[in-house]
Amino acid sequence: MGVKEIATYFFFRFSVLLWSIKGIGLLFLVFIKSPYNFFKKGNWNDTPKNANDANLGVHGNVTLQRSKLKITYVANGKRGNPLMLCVHGFPECWYSWRFQLKEFSSKYWVVAINLPGYADSDKPSELANYTAERLIDNLAEVVEALGYEKGTIVAHDWGGALVWSFASLYSSMCDKVIIMNAPHSTALRKMFGTLKQYQKSWYMFFFQLPWLPEMLMGCCDLQMFNEFFRGEESGVKNLENMTEADVDVYKHALHSWEARKCALNYYRANIGNVSPQFIERLKKSSISCPLLLIWGTEDFALSLELAALSAKVSNLVSVEYVAGASHWVQQDNPEEVNKYMWKFLN
Ligand SMILES: *[C@@H]1O[C@H](CO)[C@@H](O)[C@H](O)[C@H]1NC(C)=O
Ligand SMILES: *[C@@H]1O[C@H](CO)[C@@H](O)[C@H](O)[C@H]1NC(C)=O
Numbered sequence: 103m104g105v106k107e108i109a110t111y112f113f114f115r116f117s118v119l120l121w122s123i124k125g126i127g128l129l130f131l132v133f134i135k136s137p138y139n140f141f142k143k144g145n146w147n148d149t150p151k152n153a154n155d156a157n158l159g160v161h162g163n164v165t166l167q168r169s170k171l172k173i174t175y176v177a178n179g180k181r182g183n184p185l186m187l188c189v190h191g192f193p194e195c196w197y198s199w200r201f202q203l204k205e206f207s208s209k210y211w212v213v214a215i216n217l218p219g220y221a222d223s224d225k226p227s228e229l230a231n232y233t234a235e236r237l238i239d240n241l242a243e244v245v246e247a248l249g250y251e252k253g254t255i256v257a258h259d260w261g262g263a264l265v266w267s268f269a270s271l272y273s274s275m276c277d278k279v280i281i282m283n284a285p286h287s288t289a290l291r292k293m294f295g296t297l298k299q300y301q302k303s304w305y306m307f308f309f310q311l312p313w314l315p316e317m318l319m320g321c322c323d324l325q326m327f328n329e330f331f332r333g334e335e336s337g338v339k340n341l342e343n344m345t346e347a348d349v350d351v352y353k354h355a356l357h358s359w360e361a362r363k364c365a366l367n368y369y370r371a372n373i374g375n376v377s378p379q380f381i382e383r384l385k386k387s388s389i390s391c392p393l394l395l396i397w398g399t400e401d402f403a404l405s406l407e408l409a410a411l412s413a414k415v416s417n418l419v420s421v422e423y424v425a426g427a428s429h430w431v432q433q434d435n436p437e438e439v440n441k442y443m444w445k446f447l448n
């Protein structure tokens with residue numbers, strides 16, 4: 103271990119400690135505010151009405167060949183058309199692509215998956231199952247299991263973080279790639295050094311704790327999801343396109359403790375402890391297809407500079423900014439996002 107690795111290790115430990123105080127404080131405040139509601143839990147067994155909207159597509163699933171994982175999805179368009187694979191972020195599910203599923207079905211077979219651990223996709227139990235390296239291999243398996251050699255890959259947030267690497271390591275499987283509000287790992291590493299991004303990323307450190315983050319997300323009948331998707335801090339402009347009934351779909355996807363634990367494991371398995379072999383693998387590969395980065399400028403978790411820095415990783419990357427849109431860019435301003443997507447794809 104060199105000096106840099108040791109410094110990084112202590113910086114990471116210190117940050118977890120520091121921001122855990124904020125997380126625990128938040129949990130305590132929620133408890134004090136309504137101790138009677140704190141442990142309340144509604145009945146989330148039934149699929150919310152919005153998720154069963156037949157206009158969005160048909161529900162299906164595939165079993166991956168090597169990992170044996172079952173991955174569920176919703177698809178729209180004709181099977182056999184070029185594949186458009188849509189990969190959601192945290193704490194979401196296939197439903198994040200509700201404004202794209204139908205829109206792009208005229209030309210593509212649009213498949214919006216539930217990532218491993220999410221909704222009714224399989225939930226491998228070990229932390230090792232959630233390293234970016236594993237999850238990226240899983241994505242390659244999904245393309246194969248759907249019966250394709252390659253496709254157009256569209257991804258947001260955690261999905262986007264994975265697909266930045268997928269576009270390098272599995273470039274032969276990518277026709278074109280579209281990533282939304284997710285930075286390239288080198289850009290994020292650089293920006294962690296700035297106070298602004300460090301503060302915005304506080305929850306990534308708090309999520310390293312066991313149990314408490316699951317509890318914070320789940321307490322008071324999952325009310326944190328309302329803040330996340332519709333609260334003032336979320337920055338969402340078009341609340342009519344992000345209704346309470348929409349948020350119910352995300353609550354349902356992560357209503358079980360187990361699902362929330364899996365979703366949080368994406369942070370636990372990858373922040374502050376990336377395997378050096380994986381970094382070497384990434385360094386030896388490079389993006390070799392056109393990649394469009396779409397960025398909502400009012401992201402509460404990711405600073406704007408991350409977009410510009412990410413765009414510099416390859417001259418195949420272009421950027422479109424969606425002014426005023428929140429982190430949930432493809433749901434907040436689907437009109438503009440779909441316009442940029444078509445322009446890039448045609
Ligand atoms: C998976 O698909 C099969 C049919 O192909 C269906 O019978 C089963 O209910 C599906 N499972 C889930 C969890 O969607
Ligand atoms: C989960 O991780 C364990 C330990 O690395 C491994 O044996 C197992 O095959 C993994 N499961 C999946 C579905 O990848």
Ligand SMILES: *[C@@H]1O[C@H](CO)[C@@H](O)[C@H](O)[C@H]1NC(C)=O
Pocket residue numbers: 340342343434435436437438
């Ligand atoms: C909100 O969603 C509807 C489709 O349900 C769409 O027509 C409208 O353009 C969306 N609003 C924005 C700002 O994109």
